[in-house]
Amino acid sequence: MTSKNPTHPLQVHNFRAYLTSRFSMTLGQYAMILIIGWQTYNLARDAGMSIGAASGQLALIGLLQFLPLFVLTPFTGLAADRFDRRILALLTILLQMLCAGTLGWFTYAGTLSLPILFGVAVLLGIARGFAGPAYSALAPNLVPKTLLPTAIAVSTVAWQLGTILGAAMGGYLYSLSPALPYGVGFGLYVVGFIALSSVGKVPQPAMKKDQRPIGAIVDGLQYVGRNKMVLGAITLDLLAVFLAGANALLPVFARDILEVGADGLAQLAMAPGIGAALTAAYFSFRPLKTQVGPKMLWAVFVFGLATIAFAFSRNMAFSLAMLFIIGSADMFSVYVRQSLIQLHTPDDKRGRVSAVSQMTISASNEGGDAFSGALAYAIGPVAALIAGGAGAIVTVLLWSRIFPVLRTTKTFDPPDDLLEGDQQKQTQAQTQ
Template sequence: MATIFPPDGEEPELPGPAILDPSPLSIPDYRYYWVARFTAVMATIAVVVVIGYQLYDTARTDYGMTIKEASFQLGLLGLVQFVPIALLTPVAGWAADRFERRSVAIFSNMIDFAIAILLGWFTWTDALTLNLLFGLAALHGVARVFSGPAMSAIAPNIVPPAILPRAIAMSSIAWQSASVIGPAAGGLLYAAHPTSVYIFAAALLVISAWTISRVRPVLPPPAEVRRHPLREMVDGLQFVWSKRFLLGTITLDLFAVILSGATAMLPVYARDILHVGSEGLGLLRAAPAVGAAVVALGLAIRPIERNVGVKMLWAVAAFGAGTVAFGLSTNLLLSLALLVLMGAADMFSVFVRGTLIQLNTPDHMRGRVSAASGLAISASNELGEMRAGAMAAAIGPVSAVVVGGAAAIGVTALWSWLFPELRRARTFEARFDSDD
C-alpha cells in the first residue's frame, strides 16, 4: 500500500479555460508531471523487482543458502531500504518546503540513474555480491525519501482544487500503470539479457528528469516566520499527531501492511513455489497494479463521495483476506487473480487516505506532512518485508504470508474501534474541528 499522493493546496493562477476544463490533462504542466511520474515509477519498480530476484538467486546459487535463509535476506533488503527513509524523512520534507521542488525531484531521479548504471555494470561483469546489492538498495532508499515529498508537493500547485480529485486519480493511474508495465518489462528484459533492464531504467529516468524540468518552477511557499530547520521538521509530525482522524488513517495503513506485506516473498514464490522464474516474478509484481489501475480509472471517471471511511476499512480487510488466500495458492493463475484483487482493494483505501490528506493540509506544510505520510507508507512496506522475511526464516514463507494476512484483518477491526472517526467519515470534507 504504497502509493504517495499530493495533498490539496491553494488555487494556483491558471488560465480560465484550464480551470473550467474538467480534465487535469488540459493543463500542460500537469501533463509533464504525469509523464515524469509514469516514467520514474516504471524505471524504479523494474529495478527493484530485479534487485529482489538477483539477491534471492545470488543467495541461493552463489552462497548456497536454503529457502528460509535466502528469504531472510529478502527481509534484510527491505530493512536496508527503510533505514535511510527513517533517518532522512524529516530532512526530505523540510527540503520540499524550503527549496524549489522540481530540483529536489530531479536530484532524486539522478540518484536512481546512478544506481541503474552501477547495477548494469556489475551485472555485465558478473561481479554482484550481497553486500553490493544491499548497499545500492539503501541508496535507492535515499532517492525515494526525497522524491516522494517533492513530487507530492508539486501537483497541488499546478491544478486548481476543483479538479484535484480527478488529478489524484489520474496520478494514481500513472503510478499503477507504470507498476504494471515496469515489473513485467523488467522480468522479460532480465530474462532476455540481465543488463538490458538497467539500460531501460536509466533511459526512463533521464526522460523523467527532463519532463519534470518542463513544469513551471514550483517555489516553496513563503512562511510567516522562519524557524530553526529542526523545529520546522518536527512541525509536520506534530500536525499529523494532533489530527486524530488523519493519525488513525495513516496508522491503519502502517500496521496493516507491516503485518500483511507479501511483496518480499514474491521471489520465493516465483522461484521455489510456483516455479515460474524471473518472467513469472514480473507478472506477480505487476498483477496488484492491474487491479489498482482498474480501480483508479473508475475513480477518475466517478470518484466516490459517500461513506468513505467505512469503504476504506472494508478495503483494508479485503486486502488482508486476499493475502491469506494468496499465501495458500500453488497455482499461477489463481495467484495472479488474487494479487489483482489485492491491488484493487489497496487502491481503494489509498485513494481515500490520499484524498483526505490532500484536502486537509496547508500549502506551507505540504512537504513535511507528505513526508510524514510517506514515512508511514515506507515503514509499512519495508518493515513489512522485514517482518515477512524474519517470519519466513522461522516458520516458512507460506505460513509467514498467511499469518500476516490474518493479522491485517484483526488490525482493521481493532482500528475501527480505536478510531470511530474512521467509521463515521461520510465524505471527504475536512473534519478536524471535532476530533482534535
C-alpha cells in the first residue's frame, strides 16, 4: 500500500515498481555484456588469434555498442522529454529480450559466431540508448519533491549495483552452462517488463509548444554546456572511466594473465560488485551530506590508483582486492555525480540531460572498452591499464582546476530558483 504522506520513496508503489524494473533490466543487461565479451575473446583465441588481436575484437564489440548510443543520443533524450517515458522504457526491454533470446539460442545450439555477436551488440546499443534517458528522467516524477534526493540516490544505487552485480552473476551462470546467462537475462527482462507495466500514469512537464525538435535538442545540449556543475561532473566520469576501465580486459586477465578461467572471471567480475554493494549499503544508512564535490574527486583519484595496482598484480587475491576498491570508488563517484546532475537539472530538460549523461557513460564504458582493447592491441593489456589509471589521476587533477565548482560544492542542494521553476512547470503540466 502507498502511504498518503510517504517519508521514503519505497513507500510509493510507482517508485517500487520502477525500481524493480530498472534493477531487473540492468542485472540482465550487464550479465549479457560480460558474457558477450568473454565469448568474443574466446572465439577469437580459439580461432588462432594472438592476445593482442583477440583484444582488438573486444575493442570492436565496445565500438559497436557505443556508436548507436553516440549517434542516437540527441534523439533519445528528446524522445524521453516528448513521449511517455514508461512506453519508451517498455519497448527497450522488448528489444533486449530479443537480443537475449537470440544469443541464448545460438549458444545452446553451439553455432555462435563473431558476426552474430557483433550484430547483437549493435541492437543492444540502440536499446540502451533509449532506455537510459527514459528511466533516468522518469524517476523524479514518481515521488513528492521532498523525497526527490533520496529517490535519485536509491535509483542511482540500484542502477550501479545492477551493472556490477549483473556482470558477476553472468560469470557464475556461464560456468554452469554457457547459455544460462542469456536464459536468466531473458527472465529478468520479463520481470522488468511486468513491474514497469504496473506503474500508473505520471505527470510529465510539457515542452515548449513552439519549439521544433532540433531546437529542443540544441536547448538541452546548451544547458549542459552552461551549467558548470553538470558539465564538470559528466565529463569527469567520461574521461576517468574511458581511460581506466578494467572491465573490458577482464577476459584477457582471466584467461591469459592470471590464468583462472571462467570461474576466475566470475570472481573478478564479482569483486567490484561487492565493493559497490557495501558502499551503497553504507550510504543507505549514512547518506552523504557534506563536501560532496571534493569527495567525488577523491573517489575518482582512488579509482585510478587501484586500476594501476590491478594491472601490476599477478596474485588472484590481490587482484580481487583491487577490483573491490575499484567498485567501491566507482559507486561513490556515481552516487555523487548522478545526484548532482539530477538535482541541478530542471525537470523539463531531464530527459535530454540524462541522454547526454547516458552518452558519456556509454562513451566511458563501451567507448572505453574499445579504447582499452585497441590500446591493449598496441602496447599490451598490462601497459594499457597502467596508462589508463595514470590518465584517470591526471584527469582528476586537471578537472579540479578547470571546474572549481567541483571542489567547492558542499551539499546536494540545488539552487532555490531551480526548485521554484520546477514546481511552476509541474503545476502547469498538471492543469493542462
